[in-house]
Amino acid sequence: MKKAELVVIPIPGRGHLVSMVEFAKLLVARDPRLYVTILIMKLPFDTKVGAYTASLVASSSNRIKCIDLPINEKVYTETNPPVYMTSFVEDQKPHVKNAVTQLIQSRDGDDDDSPRLAGFVIDMFCTTMIDVANEFGIPTYVFFASGAGFLGLLLHLQHLRDNHNVKITEFENDPEAELVIPSFVDPVPSKVLPLSVLDKDGGRVMMNHAKRIRETKGIIVNTFIELESHAVNSLSNGDDEFPPVYPVGPILYLQSDESHVGSVNQIQSSDIIKWLDNQPPSSVVFVCFGSLGSFSKDQVKEIAYGLEQSGQRFIWSLRPPPPTDKMGLPSDYLDPTVVLPEGFLDRTAKIGKVIGWAPQVEILSHCATGGFVSHCGWNSTLESLWFGVPIATWPIFFEQQLNAFQMVKEFGCAVDMKLDYRREFNSDGDDQAVVSAREIDGGIKRVMDDDGDIRKRAKEISEQSKKTLVDGGTSFSTLDHLINDILKNVS
Numbered sequence: 001m002k003k004a005e006l007v008v009i010p011i012p013g014r015g016h017l018v019s020m021v022e023f024a025k026l027l028v029a030r031d032p033r034l035y036v037t038i039l040i041m042k043l044p045f046d047t048k049v050g051a052y053t054a055s056l057v058a059s060s061s062n063r064i065k066c067i068d069l070p071i072n073e074k075v076y077t078e079t080n081p082p083v084y085m086t087s088f089v090e091d092q093k094p095h096v097k098n099a100v101t102q103l104i105q106s107r108d109g110d111d112d113d114s115p116r117l118a119g120f121v122i123d124m125f126c127t128t129m130i131d132v133a134n135e136f137g138i139p140t141y142v143f144f145a146s147g148a149g150f151l152g153l154l155l156h157l158q159h160l161r162d163n164h165n166v167k168i169t170e171f172e173n174d175p176e177a178e179l180v181i182p183s184f185v186d187p188v189p190s191k192v193l194p195l196s197v198l199d200k201d202g203g204r205v206m207m208n209h210a211k212r213i214r215e216t217k218g219i220i221v222n223t224f225i226e227l228e229s230h231a232v233n234s235l236s237n238g239d240d241e242f243p244p245v246y247p248v249g250p251i252l253y254l255q256s257d258e259s260h261v262g263s264v265n266q267i268q269s270s271d272i273i274k275w276l277d278n279q280p281p282s283s284v285v286f287v288c289f290g291s292l293g294s295f296s297k298d299q300v301k302e303i304a305y306g307l308e309q310s311g312q313r314f315i316w317s318l319r320p321p322p323p324t325d326k327m328g329l330p331s332d333y334l335d336p337t338v339v340l341p342e343g344f345l346d347r348t349a350k351i352g353k354v355i356g357w358a359p360q361v362e363i364l365s366h367c368a369t370g371g372f373v374s375h376c377g378w379n380s381t382l383e384s385l386w387f388g389v390p391i392a393t394w395p396i397f398f399e400q401q402l403n404a405f406q407m408v409k410e411f412g413c414a415v416d417m418k419l420d421y422r423r424e425f426n427s428d429g430d431d432q433a434v435v436s437a438r439e440i441d442g443g444i445k446r447v448m449d450d451d452g453d454i455r456k457r458a459k460e461i462s463e464q465s466k467k468t469l470v471d472g473g474t475s476f477s478t479l480d481h482l483i484n485d486i487l488k489n490v491s
């Protein structure tokens with residue numbers, strides 16, 4: 001029996017690393033011939049994955065191993081996230097090369113029983129690692145942590161840029177324009193195109209990733225055919241030159257994650273769940289904006305007033321922005337009253353909880369949770385759909401506007417609270433646009449009061465997302481198919 005080893009390289013962001021690691025776990029659980037080594041790149045600030053990766057390193061086994069690469073203390077001056085990530089990943093190349101060289105040396109070359117290197121599985125933002133895989137003469141697969149719709153958009157725009165000389169940045173000048181993108185059922189308004197794609201520097205980086213994704217041996221996407229059949233079909237259009245697409249999702253981490261809960265008012269995860277236990281079914285709206293979500297003081301006040309006006313029971317994950325002068329992620333408020341309207345916590349004590357980092361999957365899985373005001377990060381979207389909780393959309397950055405658009409228009413399981421909001425700062429570091437309490441109240445009421453199509457559709461997708469992963473489901477068989485293709489690399 002030939003054994004195959006994969007080297008998995010995620011970027012160290014919560015929304016990417018966790019799904020890639022869970023994917024690696026799924027691979028080794030499915031086939032005893034598979035071995036995985038995960039290389040963890042380290043950023044010099046808290047990326048909300050520390051506890052998760054530490055437990056992974058500790059539980060490393062013979063078939064799944066986690067290696068921490070040396071921490072990179074370099075100070076980067078780029079403020080554009082895609083540009084910054086590219087420089088960071090480029091600097092990691094020597095570490096990856098060393099780790100893989102040692103891995104090969106540690107496997108006894110003459111022993112026919114030891115696993116052979118079958119490929120790299122790299123994050124969608126690590127396409128430069130294809131160069132390293134090429135040096136070792138092994139194929140690369142890319143793991144796309146977002147949806148097939150966005151993947152199709154990137155590839156389409158890159159095709160327009162490279163083959164038709166289209167200037168992507170110019171789409172920003174015409175917000176009313178609508179683009180026909182093969183991976184989207186409905187024409188896409190240019191105002192929901194990701195800023196990271198429209199931006200001159202960020203866009204160049206994203207287009208280069210798209211170009212290099214075409215060089216890989218396969219594209220693994222955290223989606224499932226029942227959810228994004230149109231997008232997946234548009235990517236499998238019979239072009240022999242284009243790598244096969246493997247929709248193997250939804251890949252989620254559904255265990256409780258205590259690692260970050262508790263900083264605001266020392267509220268523990270168990271207190272939050274106990275509180276939810278005492279609320280009526282589907283009565284609580286959960287407000288949370290992912291691992292990177294934070295707002296200015298003015299915006300925080302509007303959210304507070306919006307929640308109060310709605311009169312709805314709520315759990316609100318409220319986190320302060322990182323310092324403006326350096327790269328970092330939102331932390332937790334030691335005392336949230338410094339940003340909240342006076343008396344807010346007292347007035348809402350009976351109906352709401354303001355917390356820091358949330359035990360998101362536990363909240364979404366609780367029967368008292370009836371709606372989710374979300375930034376529409378892809379993992380939050382998949383988690384919400386898994387538990388059948390409808391969303392009120394409030395995208396902030398990256399591809400979130402597109403996800404929100406898809407949720408509202410194509411999947412039919414979300415209300416449009418905001419679709420084209422983009423977080424941009426003025427020279428004082430404040431939000432340029434503030435979403436008003438009235439809009440927030442309205443969005444909350446619409447998602448919570450809906451007892452028709454949207455809630456029904458969310459439940460339907462929830463059932464599909466579970467079925468697709470079990471024997472007989474499409475993502476289950478796609479994973480088998482992918483494993484067979486990987487094993488062929490060493491036979």
Ligand SMILES: O=c1ccn([C@@H]2O[C@H](COP(=O)(O)OP(=O)(O)O[C@H]3O[C@H](CO)[C@@H](O)[C@H](O)[C@H]3O)[C@@H](O)[C@H]2O)c(=O)[nH]1
Nearest residue numbers: 015145146290291292317357358360377378379380398399
């Ligand atoms: O208080 C919190 C906040 C987040 N989470 C978890 O953190 C993850 C967040 O992932 P996601 O919803 O995808 O948001 P981001 O962290 O913002 O993810 C980045 O990566 C995603 C995948 O590429 C993109 O879709 C997003 O736009 C990008 O911001 C989810 O699993 C959440 O359950 C918590 O558990 N508690």
